[in-house]
Amino acid sequence: MPAYVWEATTRAGAVKKGELDAADQAAVRTLLRRQGFKSITVKTKPKDLLEYLPFLKQKVKEKEVVVFCRIFATMIGAGLPLMQCLDLLAQQEANKTFQKIIRSIKEDIEGGMTLTDALKKYPEVFDQLFVNLVAAGESGGILDIVLQRLSSYMEKAMKLRSKVKGAMTYPASVLVISISVVALLLIKVIPVFQKMFEGMGGELPGPTQFLVDASAFTQKYFLLMIGIVVAIGYAFKRFYATEKGTLTIDAMVLKAPVFGPLIKKVAVAKFTRTLSTMMSSGVPILEGLSIVSKTAGNKIIEIALIKVRQSISEGKTIAEPLQEADIFPPMVVQMIAVGEATGALDTMLSKIADFYDDEVDAAVDAMTALLEPFMMVFLGGVVGGMIIAMYLPIFKMASVVGG
Numbered sequence: 001m002p003a004y005v006w007e008a009t010t011r012a013g014a015v016k017k018g019e020l021d022a023a024d025q026a027a028v029r030t031l032l033r034r035q036g037f038k039s040i041t042v043k044t045k046p047k048d049l050l051e052y053l054p055f056l057k058q059k060v061k062e063k064e065v066v067v068f069c070r071i072f073a074t075m076i077g078a079g080l081p082l083m084q085c086l087d088l089l090a091q092q093e094a095n096k097t098f099q100k101i102i103r104s105i106k107e108d109i110e111g112g113m114t115l116t117d118a119l120k121k122y123p124e125v126f127d128q129l130f131v132n133l134v135a136a137g138e139s140g141g142i143l144d145i146v147l148q149r150l151s152s153y154m155e156k157a158m159k160l161r162s163k164v165k166g167a168m169t170y171p172a173s174v175l176v177i178s179i180s181v182v183a184l185l186l187i188k189v190i191p192v193f194q195k196m197f198e199g200m201g202g203e204l205p206g207p208t209q210f211l212v213d214a215s216a217f218t219q220k221y222f223l224l225m226i227g228i229v230v231a232i233g234y235a236f237k238r239f240y241a242t243e244k245g246t247l248t249i250d251a252m253v254l255k256a257p258v259f260g261p262l263i264k265k266v267a268v269a270k271f272t273r274t275l276s277t278m279m280s281s282g283v284p285i286l287e288g289l290s291i292v293s294k295t296a297g298n299k300i301i302e303i304a305l306i307k308v309r310q311s312i313s314e315g316k317t318i319a320e321p322l323q324e325a326d327i328f329p330p331m332v333v334q335m336i337a338v339g340e341a342t343g344a345l346d347t348m349l350s351k352i353a354d355f356y357d358d359e360v361d362a363a364v365d366a367m368t369a370l371l372e373p374f375m376m377v378f379l380g381g382v383v384g385g386m387i388i389a390m391y392l393p394i395f396k397m398a399s400v401v402g403g
Helices: 025-034 062-077 082-092 096-110 115-120 128-140 143-200 206-241 243-255 259-280 285-294 299-313 319-325 330-342 345-402
Strands: 003-009 015-021 038-044
Touching (some): 025 038, 062 096, 082 096, 128 285, 143 206, 143 345, 206 243, 206 345, 243 259, 243 299, 259 299, 259 345, 285 299, 319 330, 330 345
Antiparallel strands (some): 003 015, 003 038
């Protein structure tokens, strides 16, 4: 429905302003008269500039969805009607894009849709996991509990991702700084020294001559080098987009000496946390595994989980195919087997997730501790080596004069 802005006078003579979604201006006037307003002025709400410039449109952040979910759960648990909850949530939402989505969901429900169907219209905000858990909560009459679990799950998932991003950011930033410093030295600093060396005459030491040649090459082909790097990046992206490329690179990532074990631990924590949340909310295990496999983040792990789902559909336990997949540690498989045997699989999965969250913490700390001195030595070695090579002719001339 279109939005309208209105201005009206109360019986006491106070002027009030506001916004309403309605079929037309007449409907707005009728509604306001029923509320006791008079001298009513109604205008169509002007379109936001962002509607004409989609690239400037505010994106809905995961943190905003978490806050929405937690407040929604509290309101439902307190006994507020669904429509009132959505209306209040839209009013307090600062993100205009998200506010419009919440209002649209409210209108769809008023039109006869279920909350689940209304959420499905916005997959960029509410993923498959979110929608399926809400569906389970609606059908089971425990929407507030499910929303509370969802918000807790999303908070822990965000925390896990931030740890991994933090671990990856440090070496990447040091590498970028190293390349920038080397490029600056080759393009700006070494040419100054080169002019000085030419004034001295004589043959340059090997390392110095190498740097001078490298500087000349970089200045001449700098744009070409950037083009090659961009082309390699584009080719890598295209290759990774293919099925063969995804399988090859994801397999290499899991076997990487430092990052591989960390990625496996993150995968275990994510798998167990997600499946535990879904099972405790009433989602069938086969449907849960189907969703978990799609959100695995690694093609090798995704294929393993699809095989696990297929084996379970054939009557096997969840522990058997997990053991055959050889992706998850034996301890995890054994704990899942115990959870199945005792009928408390969701609780056991939650305990495994908590344990592996701590394991990821420890792995990130260990990796950072290992990389810090290595990257510092690398950066110091490259820059220090270049500086020494630049001063070698000066040292050589000083030794000749002193001799």
